[in-house]
Each structure stands twice: as C-alpha cells, then as structure tokens.
Amino acid sequence: MNRALLSEMRYTYSMIKALExxxxxxxxxxxxxxxxxxxxxxxxxxxxxxxRDALDLGVKSLDAGNGQTxxxxxxxxxxxxxxxxx
Numbered sequence: 134m135n136r137a138l139l140s141e142m143r144y145t146y147s148m149i150k151a152l153e154x155x156x157x158x159x160x161x162x163x164x165x166x167x168x169x170x171x172x173x174x175x176x177x178x179x180x181x182x183x184x185r186d187a188l189d190l191g192v193k194s195l196d197a198g199n200g201q202t203x204x205x206x207x208x209x210x211x212x213x214x215x216x217x218x219x
Contacts, residue, residue, distance in 0.1 A: 159167050
C-alpha cells in the first residue's frame with residue numbers, strides 16, 4: 134500500500150471518528166437545534182465547495198496564461214478609497 138493512500142485512509146478514519154463524536158453530541162440537543170446546526174453545516178460545506186471551485190477556475194485560468202500583472206499599491210489605494218476616515 135502506498136504512503137499517500139495510507140495517509141488518506143488515516144485522515145478519513147480520523148474525520149469519521151470526529152464526525153461520529155459531533156453527531157453523538159448533537160443527539161443530546163433538542164431536535165430544532167439539531168436541524169439548525171445541520172442546515173448551518175451544510176451551508177458552510179457548500180460555501181467551501183464554491184470557494185474551491187472558484188480557486189480551481191482561477192488556477193486553470195492562470196495555467197492557460199490568462200493572468201494579468203497586478204499593481205498591488207494601486208489596488209490597495211482603490212480599495213481603501215471607500216474607507217476614508219474623517
């Protein structure tokens with residue numbers, strides 16, 4: 134068995150144990166709380182997946198040579214222009 138697969142199996146086992154523990158703790162809560170936490174967890178996972186998808190698209194775009202030079206100082210000035218204190 135190769136190291137990468139073994140490492141992935143260990144991670145999966147650890148993740149499953151952590152989720153089982155979290156579920157057992159959630160089972161002690163009222164049903165309405167369980168449902169709310171479940172909805173929040175699913176929303177969080179969906180947000181993470183959307184971010185990963187966006188990152189994958191960005192990496193593919195950069196790999197295809199579609200990147201542009203960025204003037205970081207100009208970007209910071211532009212972003213801070215809306216946050217002027219006075």
